Amino acid sequence: MRATDKAAVSALRATLAALDNAEAVPVDEADLRGVAHEQSPFGAGATEAARRELSERGVVDVVRAEAAERLEVAAQLTALAHADRAGRLRAEAAVLLPFLDGPGTA
Numbered sequence: 001m002r003a004t005d006k007a008a009v010s011a012l013r014a015t016l017a018a019l020d021n022a023e024a025v026p027v028d029e030a031d032l033r034g035v036a037h038e039q040s041p042f043g044a045g046a047t048e049a050a051r052r053e054l055s056e057r058g059v060v061d062v063v064r065a066e067a068a069e070r071l072e073v074a075a076q077l078t079a080l081a082h083a084d085r086a087g088r089l090r091a092e093a094a095v096l097l098p099f100l101d102g103p104g105t106a
Contacts, residue, residue, distance in 0.1 A: 011092035015066045022062050023051045060100060067096040 054062070074089035 007088060007091035008095045010088075011066070011070070011095040014092075015063055015096060018062050018066055019054065019059060022058065023054055025049050025052055063096055063099050067093045067100070070096075 070089040070093040074086040074093070077083075077086040077089070
């Protein structure tokens with residue numbers, strides 16, 4: 001596998017995970033406490049919660065944050081021993097940045 005493919009796979013996997021996390025609905029701890037076992041939901045899908053749907057702007061913000069985080073960490077890795085890690089982070093950011101230049105991005 002080429003190095004650019006590895007960088008693209010790594011960047012896209014991490015960004016998809018970040019988007020998935022951004023769509024998660026926060027669970028209120030008060031809802032979890034104080035429910036009797038008999039009253040708790042059961043069965044297939046009983047604990048599923050509806051996910052938030054991110055707007056296009058929200059998706060762009062997540063992708064921008066992922067690219068910015070990689071560039072920031074790469075800039076902090078100044079030691080010679082970390083040069084290859086910094087290069088990988090820059091390559092991953094380079095994979096994400098074109099998505100921000102597409103149509104409809106703000």
